[in-house]
Amino acid sequence: MQILVLGGDGYLGWPTALHLSALGHEVAVNDNFARRRYDEEMGVESLVPIATLEERVAAWFEVSGRTVKSYVGDLCDAAFVHNMVGDFRPDTIVHFGEQRAAPYSMIDQAHCIYTQTNNIVGTLNVMYAIADIDRDIHLVKLGTMGEYGTPNIDIEEGWFEVVHNGRKDRILFPKRATDLNQGVVYGADTEQTKLDARLATRFDYDGVFGTVLNRMVIQAVLGHPLTVYGDGSQTRGLINIVDTVECIRIASENPAERGEFRVFNQMTESMSVKQIAETVAAEFPGETTIEHVDNPRVEAEGHYYNVKHSKLEELGLKPTLLSMTLIDHLFEVVERHKDRVDLAAIMPTVSWRATTSELPQTATGALAQT
Amino acid sequence: MQILVLGGDGYLGWPTALHLSALGHEVAVNDNFARRRYDEEMGVESLVPIATLEERVAAWFEVSGRTVKSYVGDLCDAAFVHNMVGDFRPDTIVHFGEQRAAPYSMIDQAHCIYTQTNNIVGTLNVMYAIADIDRDIHLVKLGTMGEYGTPNIDIEEGWFEVVHNGRKDRILFPKRATDLNQGVVYGADTEQTKLDARLATRFDYDGVFGTVLNRMVIQAVLGHPLTVYGDGSQTRGLINIVDTVECIRIASENPAERGEFRVFNQMTESMSVKQIAETVAAEFPGETTIEHVDNPRVEAEGHYYNVKHSKLEELGLKPTLLSMTLIDHLFEVVERHKDRVDLAAIMPTVSWRATTSELPQTATGALAQT
Numbered sequence: 061m062q063i064l065v066l067g068g069d070g071y072l073g074w075p076t077a078l079h080l081s082a083l084g085h086e087v088a089v090n091d092n093f094a095r096r097r098y099d100e101e102m103g104v105e106s107l108v109p110i111a112t113l114e115e116r117v118a119a120w121f122e123v124s125g126r127t128v129k130s131y132v133g134d135l136c137d138a139a140f141v142h143n144m145v146g147d148f149r150p151d152t153i154v155h156f157g158e159q160r161a162a163p164y165s166m167i168d169q170a171h172c173i174y175t176q177t178n179n180i181v182g183t184l185n186v187m188y189a190i191a192d193i194d195r196d197i198h199l200v201k202l203g204t205m206g207e208y209g210t211p212n213i214d215i216e217e218g219w220f221e222v223v224h225n226g227r228k229d230r231i232l233f234p235k236r237a238t239d240l241n242q243g244v245v246y247g248a249d250t251e252q253t254k255l256d257a258r259l260a261t262r263f264d265y266d267g268v269f270g271t272v273l274n275r276m277v278i279q280a281v282l283g284h285p286l287t288v289y290g291d292g293s294q295t296r297g298l299i300n301i302v303d304t305v306e307c308i309r310i311a312s313e314n315p316a317e318r319g320e321f322r323v324f325n326q327m328t329e330s331m332s333v334k335q336i337a338e339t340v341a342a343e344f345p346g347e348t349t350i351e352h353v354d355n356p357r358v359e360a361e362g363h364y365y366n367v368k369h370s371k372l373e374e375l376g377l378k379p380t381l382l383s384m385t386l387i388d389h390l391f392e393v394v395e396r397h398k399d400r401v402d403l404a405a406i407m408p409t410v411s412w413r414a415t416t417s418e419l420p421q422t423a424t425g426a427l428a429q430t
Numbered sequence: 431m432q433i434l435v436l437g438g439d440g441y442l443g444w445p446t447a448l449h450l451s452a453l454g455h456e457v458a459v460n461d462n463f464a465r466r467r468y469d470e471e472m473g474v475e476s477l478v479p480i481a482t483l484e485e486r487v488a489a490w491f492e493v494s495g496r497t498v499k500s501y502v503g504d505l506c507d508a509a510f511v512h513n514m515v516g517d518f519r520p521d522t523i524v525h526f527g528e529q530r531a532a533p534y535s536m537i538d539q540a541h542c543i544y545t546q547t548n549n550i551v552g553t554l555n556v557m558y559a560i561a562d563i564d565r566d567i568h569l570v571k572l573g574t575m576g577e578y579g580t581p582n583i584d585i586e587e588g589w590f591e592v593v594h595n596g597r598k599d600r601i602l603f604p605k606r607a608t609d610l611n612q613g614v615v616y617g618a619d620t621e622q623t624k625l626d627a628r629l630a631t632r633f634d635y636d637g638v639f640g641t642v643l644n645r646m647v648i649q650a651v652l653g654h655p656l657t658v659y660g661d662g663s664q665t666r667g668l669i670n671i672v673d674t675v676e677c678i679r680i681a682s683e684n685p686a687e688r689g690e691f692r693v694f695n696q697m698t699e700s701m702s703v704k705q706i707a708e709t710v711a712a713e714f715p716g717e718t719t720i721e722h723v724d725n726p727r728v729e730a731e732g733h734y735y736n737v738k739h740s741k742l743e744e745l746g747l748k749p750t751l752l753s754m755t756l757i758d759h760l761f762e763v764v765e766r767h768k769d770r771v772d773l774a775a776i777m778p779t780v781s782w783r784a785t786t787s788e789l790p791q792t793a794t795g796a797l798a799q800t
Contacts, residue, residue, distance in 0.1 A: 184539075185539070188539040211599045213595065415562050
């Protein structure tokens with residue numbers, strides 16, 4: 061298959077491109093390097109050093125003999141998107157090309173407007189390119205389990221069937237797409253990213269982009285208390301990075317029917333933030349403590365959380381659950397790069413209740429909007 | 431009360447400003463005249479001639495002795511919105527300032543992106559200004575009954591209570607706002623707009639902005655067949671313009687509680703498109719025919735439609751239902767201005783299934799994005 065990975069230079073986009081290329085698919089990646097610019101803006105860096113996209117693509121060719129084509133440009137540029145889709149003629153478009161961090165969007169008004177505009181306009185441009193060039197292109201759109209919130213009822217894959225005043229409905233807008241609502245991803249590498257240092261993907265630990273498990277592993281290695289937001293009873297879906305790239309393969313190779321809109325919940329297990337901290341603390345060979353800090357987020361604690369996530373497993377996903385081995389491996393990765401850690405970046409600085417937050421490392425915080 | 435009407439130069443914004451001012455509220459209007467520019471772009475005009483905002487405000491002062499302050503600027507300009515809210519310090523903001531016509535957004539990709547960006551960024555800027563300046567400002571946000579679609583279940587005011595696998599929830603994001611989901615508005619004037627020709631509001635009959643009942647009245651007067659899209663079994667909520675302005679008064683004078691998010695369905699009766707055509711045909715003193723044309727919209731026909739709309743009536747709304755007198759009055763208004771009608775503009779030209787549609791009157795159709 062011809063598969064175009066949007067946001068293909070990012071934490072998950074790059075390993076996904078390698079995974080699909082290794083399996084023999086013709087893969088192209090698109091990126092505008094916005095994610096690297098967020099690092100510059102915030103004065104932080106990936107824990108694991110990452111090569112440029114050019115170096116990555118060259119390294120992959122050296123290692124595997126396979127070519128990954130790259131399209132550098134902004135999804136908000138309609139003409140660029142149209143030309144890219146027309147040139148590559150993908151069977152599947154995997155869309156990782158949105159600004160994904162809620163805290164980043166909450167920094168201030170400019171970051172909120174940037175996030176909304178970037179994500180909505182980019183996705184509309186992709187949909188128009190599909191409509192204009194080939195309506196059979198299968199769109200695999202990444203989203204987040206966060207879209208559901210924490211309702212008091214079971215979270216299905218897709219919409220609920222509603223019974224109300226004795227009448228029933230299930231509201232769907234038919235489009236040829238697969239919507240992947242992803243849990244919190246953890247892990248540092250996949251089979252392919254491990255092959256060469258230049259193929260490594262990013263590993264974020266800062267308070268804005270760093271996700272909970274990765275951040276706690278770093279805190280343990282550095283002798284920093286594991287910081288739990290609020291009472292830690294918030295439960296979230298989790299998924300290992302090796303399962304993420306496999307889920308994308310499964311969704312791509314088993315496309316939705318024409319006119320079908322599918323929703324998969326892309327996660328393999330649920331844990332509370334407190335349980336995650338306790339697991340990391342228990343596995344860490346040295347001393348570690350758990351510290352509760354004021355929750356900078358607006359989120360429910362002590363809520364009901366029961367998520368259905370069977371559809372990807374029915375299509376063949378073999379979940380890689382959180383285990384001692386996996387955590388041990390993460391300790392090693394962090395140990396190797398711990399001189400790169402900037403401790404000031406770990407603690408949350410963005411309050412979701414204020415309209416403006418300071419970033420730890422930026423004095424002016426001017427956002428380059430492209 | 432201090433009430434700021436966003437989009438206060440438009441079809442409903444202007445009569446709403448007059449209605450609130452006549453009742454003794456301190457009213458300001460904001461507009462960037464985007465609606466007048468859409469006319470220029472499409473080569474059409476309001477059936478009823480309309481004065482400039484400056485002339486309107488001056489005429490209202492002559493007629494009533496009351497001042498309506500005007501703020502000319504774009505809601506997408508964050509600094510402008512912030513300064514306007516800080517200067518006027520409203521108790522209530524009534525938000526009519528979005529691009530409202532689905533067919534306009536469907537003209538092509540540029541119009542789609544413009545509509546999404548304009549509406550989302552404008553509303554976010556208003557919300558940030560409220561958060562920064564005074565969180566007690568009550569936001570009365572206009573929306574459309576179209577947001578619900580045509581589900582097979584009763585449409586409540588607000589969210590449904592969902593029972594699923596034996597558990598219950600009702601999902602709400604608390605904010606101090608009233609969300610008015612409005613039906614199709616018909617009618618040409620209100621008590622105040624009738625007082626002086628310079629106070630008239632616009633009356634649209636074109637295939638893009640003209641709503642169904644107004645358009646059919648014009649077709650009858652001109653001896654044009656009444657055009658029904660598809661089989662006409664689509665049912666819609668209706669509301670007269672005099673009830674619209676009264677609903678806004680009621681919502682403004684009875685604000686939501688702090689942290690409360692309310693939804694009112696702003697409509698007074700439901701009719702199918704076919705019933706509307708038959709009513710207009712029956713009332714028209716001359717000959718008229720009904721013609722079914724291919725439906726350019728993507729919408730269900732022959733659907734279930736049962737909308738609850740009791741909350742505004744509980745707060746005092748006395749509905750003005752569609753009657754012979756009302757339709758007769760519309761025939762008169764159209765008769766008076768029928769030399770201004772451009773017949774080519776009446777028929778639908780925008781197909782919701784194509785990515786690009788021609789407008790009847792514009793050769794190039796370049797959209798001036800502000």
